[in-house]
Amino acid sequence: MLTISQLAAYAGVTVRAVRHYHQIGLLPEPERDRSGYRTYGAAAVVRLIRIHTLADAGVPLARVQELLDAGPEEFAEGVQEIDKDLRAEIRRLQGTRRRLARLAAGEHLALPQSVVDYLGRLRGLGVGERYIELERDAWIMVAAQVPHLIDSVIAKKHEQLDDPDMVKLYGFLRGALDWPADDPRVVEVADIVERLMIRAVEAGEVGADGFDDQFVHLLDSTMVESAPGAERVLAILEERGWRGWTRIERVPADRLNTEVPPP
Numbered sequence: 001m002l003t004i005s006q007l008a009a010y011a012g013v014t015v016r017a018v019r020h021y022h023q024i025g026l027l028p029e030p031e032r033d034r035s036g037y038r039t040y041g042a043a044a045v046v047r048l049i050r051i052h053t054l055a056d057a058g059v060p061l062a063r064v065q066e067l068l069d070a071g072p073e074e075f076a077e078g079v080q081e082i083d084k085d086l087r088a089e090i091r092r093l094q095g096t097r098r099r100l101a102r103l104a105a106g107e108h109l110a111l112p113q114s115v116v117d118y119l120g121r122l123r124g125l126g127v128g129e130r131y132i133e134l135e136r137d138a139w140i141m142v143a144a145q146v147p148h149l150i151d152s153v154i155a156k157k158h159e160q161l162d163d164p165d166m167v168k169l170y171g172f173l174r175g176a177l178d179w180p181a182d183d184p185r186v187v188e189v190a191d192i193v194e195r196l197m198i199r200a201v202e203a204g205e206v207g208a209d210g211f212d213d214q215f216v217h218l219l220d221s222t223m224v225e226s227a228p229g230a231e232r233v234l235a236i237l238e239e240r241g242w243r244g245w246t247r248i249e250r251v252p253a254d255r256l257n258t259e260v261p262p263p
């Protein structure tokens with residue numbers, strides 16, 4: 001008869017593992033002998049080796065008992081099912097690794113690839129990092145609000161970057177966050193934004209955006225709080241009959257279908 005240490009050595013496991021298998025019911029715990037020791041026979045060695053083999057192969061301990069008691073067909077089916085679960089877990093872990101790799105780039109946190117690519121294009125236009133961070137944070141909020149629309153919205157933003165006025169606007173935004181409200185360039189920014197608004201309305205690109213009023217106000221206030229000149233731009237636009245930054249409202253009819261000033 002074998003002591004627990006000898007049993008563990010024969011099966012290639014630790015004494016602690018044997019005790020754990022006792023606790024979870026995988027390996028029956030023998031009664032103590034007259035000397036107060038628990039001793040094990042050959043059957044315990046065989047069962048422990050089978051337990052260890054299954055566990056070492058990746059079978060969850062919760063399913064080891066099921067396989068130990070199964071016949072040949074049930075054993076094969078059980079192994080196939082476990083293999084299927086493991087393959088699904090591998091795919092999940094591979095997906096996690098891909099997400100972690102993207103997170104290493106920084107901007108992928110809470111942002112889809114389409115937005116990251118768009119921000120990269122803005123950098124290519126020379127837009128400063130302070131404004132990039134501001135726009136990134138806004139896109140994080142937008143992506144959380146309308147995740148099903150974000151790719152189409154970004155596709156539209158790429159189209160807008162083909163507009164010379166939009167490129168010129170982003171050119172101003174390289175340093176606009178530091179402009180005082182009375183900087184004369186603020187009026188020029190308002191002129192550009194108005195031309196873009198007019199074209200958007202004439203193209204039928206305004207209307208329902210999927211945002212509630214509170215969220216629109218949050219996005220607008222974020223822009224206003226970020227730059228002294230931003231509030232002045234909005235004030236100029238409102239004087240001309242426009243309202244809003246994220247959502248265009250109160251379109252002045254007399255300014256539509258008119259000749260747009262060249263950029």
